[in-house]
Each structure stands twice: as structure tokens, then as C-alpha cells.
Amino acid sequence: MLMEITWRALFLQMSLYLAIAYENIALNKEAWERFPWKNIILGWGAQRAVDGRKSNLSASGGECTISAERKATAEWRVDLGEILNIYRIFIQHRTDELPWDAKNDHASRFLGFSVIVSNTTEKNDGVLCFKDKNFTLETIPNSINITCPIFARYVIFYNNRTNRPFPAGYSEYAYNELCELEVFGCSKFGYYGENCSIPWYEHCQLGLSDIKSGTRQSNIEGIEGQQCNKTHLLEIPLGDPDDLSSILYSFAPLFATLFVISFVINIIFTIRECRNKLRFKNQNKSKARNQQRVTADIDNHEKVDANTEYQELTEVKTTDNSIYDEIKL
Structure with a gap:
């Protein structure tokens, strides 16, 4: 009973969390890149970065976008469909399922990237959300969250290898190797709040x-x-x-508080109910043992009484026989 209530509570809590969280407004939206990989049969197109899949971060996994080789610039963008309110941007880069450290070749390709948001397809018309100027092969994270609260329609990932000499650790050419880029915000225009x-x-x-x-x-x-x-x-x-x-969503914090309180109360009552059932069961066992003892005592008393009566009857017969013998004599 307690386990069932716990699972239900966890399910409701997760449902409530999903209801009040920002959603990925880039999921399955139209994507584009400047230099796609020439062999389209491999399935490394721009759309892979917004397909919602990031469990396999290798080239063979079919979940990552990979741009053409030996290019000085790499540019990719997603069209949200309309101007929407953005809060943060999540990036998962290719790793080839190897440890993410200075020895991973893809870390050098990730260094120096920029994220731009714009209301047109031109990155120069947009606003710079993030530009990597400080990360090294040892410090660049994967994945990464970028907070950028703004209205925009296009989210652009950009990298370049145009100004030599490059900082230490940078790859010779620019690459777009996004396994997933998620944009979290409000899908309904005209609203704000968490x-x-x-x-x-x-x-x-x-x-x-x-x-x-x-x-x-x-x-x-x-x-x-x-x-x-x-x-x-x-x-x-x-x-x-x-x-x-x-209106219902605006009461989500209140509902969450009430849910937690009711969950705790249910646990307390469930524990009490289990204790009462255990106590009742022990009492029944104790009564059964006492009943068995009483029954045994009654049986013993009856046996003793029967033996006594038999002995008295025997004594009477013996006395009668003695009197008869005396008369006979």
C-alpha cells in the first residue's frame, strides 16, 4: 500500500514538474546549415540536431549533425516558426562515445563557438547570447546551458577558423557537430513566467x-x-x-504545496494503519494461544474428575465385596 502511494506521488510530482517547466520550442522545427556533409545517405543533416535524440553521440548513431570538412566557417540555425520568448539554450556536442577531455578530438572543434539569436536569417542582424573566449580543452563543458532571455525567431550556432594564429587547442578548421540543440521558452506568444x-x-x-x-x-x-x-x-x-x-497553471505552486502535504499525511496514515493491523494480528495470535491453554486446562480437569470418580467407584465395589465376604463367613 505504501509503495503504491509512493509511486503515484512520484508520478504526479513529475507530471506537475513537466507542466510548469519551459518546453523545448526547437523540437522538430526546421533547421539549416551552411556546409552540410556532401553524402546525404549518411544522415548527418541539420535536422538531426533538433530531433530530440541524444543518447548516442557518435557519427554512426544517426543522432548528430556533422558539417563538411576543411571549412573556415560553420553555421547552423533553427527556425522556431515565429518570434517566441526564449529563456535558455542547451547544446550537446558530438563525443564519438569517448571520454570528454583534452584527448577527445571533438573538444578542439567545439572551442570558440558562438550562439546568436535573431529575427532574421542573418546572424549579423541578431544578438550575441554567448561567445566562447575562455574555454580550453581541459575546461570546455559538454553539455552546456546558455541563459539568454529574449524574443527571437532564429537561434544560430556559429564557429570560425579565419583569424590565425588560433588559440591553443583550437582545431584547424571549423565544424558543426551538434548532437542536439534545445531552445527552452514559451511556445505560446504573449505570455511569460516560469x-x-x-x-x-x-x-x-x-x-x-x-x-x-x-x-x-x-x-x-x-x-x-x-x-x-x-x-x-x-x-x-x-x-x-x-x-x-x-489560470490553472498560475495555481501550480499552491497545488504542489497541497500535494506534498497530502502525500505526507497519506504516508502517516498508511504507517498507522499498518501498525494497527500488525497490533490486531498479534492480539489475535495471543487470544488464540490463550484459548488453546484454557481448552487444555479444561481437558486436564475433566480427565482428573473422571479418574477420581472411577477410583471412588472402585472403592465402593471393594467395600461391597468386603461386606459380602463377612456375611458369607
Whole structure:
């Protein structure tokens, strides 16, 4: 019983976590790269980096994007389909299933990369989220999370080997070897917050916002950035299912707290119930033993009484025989 409740609680907790977390808004979206591998039969195309698979990080695993060899630049991008609110970007690089250290050849190809977000397909029109200038073969992580709270449509991975001499450890050519690139944010335009449930305010400019707090740097009508999230809600039609789900999601922390409390109470009552059942079982065993002892005592008493009566009857017969003998004499 206790194990069943525990598994149910863990399942509900995981479901709640998934409900309130940012989702991967790049999953299975259209991807592109500048220099794809020439042999398309090998299946190393740009789409591999957004297929949701990263269990096999080798070239033969069919889960990684691999660009052409001997190129000075490497560029890859994913189209989110529309301008969306991004929070963070996750990158898993190719390892060929070998330890990720200075001896791994793919670490040298990862060094020096950049991540850019843009509303056009041109990286020069975008905003630089991250540029590696400090990692070495010994320190570059794999995988890596990059926090970049911003509105954008395209996420671009870029690397180059154009300005010699290169820093120590850098590969001679640029490569794109993404096994997975995930973009976490809100798939529903016009909302923010950790569960993407809070509607934006209509007087705020697009792209100058914080996805978690909703605070803007500026707005259309000159309202201060800190005041921007206090004026004029976007109008949502009454009865809109998205509105209902947003309201429900906004109560997620309360539901989580109530769930934890109810889970603890269920455990306490289950433990008490198990103890009561064990105590009742022990009491029944004790009663059964006592009943057996009483039954045995009664049987012993009955045997003793029967023997006594038999002995008394024997004595009476003996007396009668003695009297008869005396009369006979």
C-alpha cells in the first residue's frame, strides 16, 4: 500500500514538474546549415540536431549533425516558426562515445563557438547570447546551458577558423557537430513566467522583456520599464481554453504545496494503519494461544474428575465385596 502511494506521488510530482517547466520550442522545427556533409545517405543533416535524440553521440548513431570538412566557417540555425520568448539554450556536442577531455578530438572543434539569436536569417542582424573566449580543452563543458532571455525567431550556432594564429587547442578548421540543440521558452506568444501562464501587457515593446518577471526596459508610450508590467492586460476572450489553462497553471505552486502535504499525511496514515493491523494480528495470535491453554486446562480437569470418580467407584465395589465376604463367613 505504501509503495503504491509512493509511486503515484512520484508520478504526479513529475507530471506537475513537466507542466510548469519551459518546453523545448526547437523540437522538430526546421533547421539549416551552411556546409552540410556532401553524402546525404549518411544522415548527418541539420535536422538531426533538433530531433530530440541524444543518447548516442557518435557519427554512426544517426543522432548528430556533422558539417563538411576543411571549412573556415560553420553555421547552423533553427527556425522556431515565429518570434517566441526564449529563456535558455542547451547544446550537446558530438563525443564519438569517448571520454570528454583534452584527448577527445571533438573538444578542439567545439572551442570558440558562438550562439546568436535573431529575427532574421542573418546572424549579423541578431544578438550575441554567448561567445566562447575562455574555454580550453581541459575546461570546455559538454553539455552546456546558455541563459539568454529574449524574443527571437532564429537561434544560430556559429564557429570560425579565419583569424590565425588560433588559440591553443583550437582545431584547424571549423565544424558543426551538434548532437542536439534545445531552445527552452514559451511556445505560446504573449505570455511569460516560469510556466508561461502570465499574459503580457499591451503597452510594452516586443523583445525588451524578462521572461521570468515580465519587466520591460522600455515601452511604446514612454511608461517606465519597471511600471510596464502594471498597465493594461491583453484582452482574452471569455471562455478561451488557453485562458483557463493559464489560470490553472498560475495555481501550480499552491497545488504542489497541497500535494506534498497530502502525500505526507497519506504516508502517516498508511504507517498507522499498518501498525494497527500488525497490533490486531498479534492480539489475535495471543487470544488464540490463550484459548488453546484454557481448552487444555479444561481437558486436564475433566480427565482428573473422571479418574477420581472411577477410583471412588472402585472403592465402593471393594467395600461391597468386603461386606459380602463377612456375611458369607
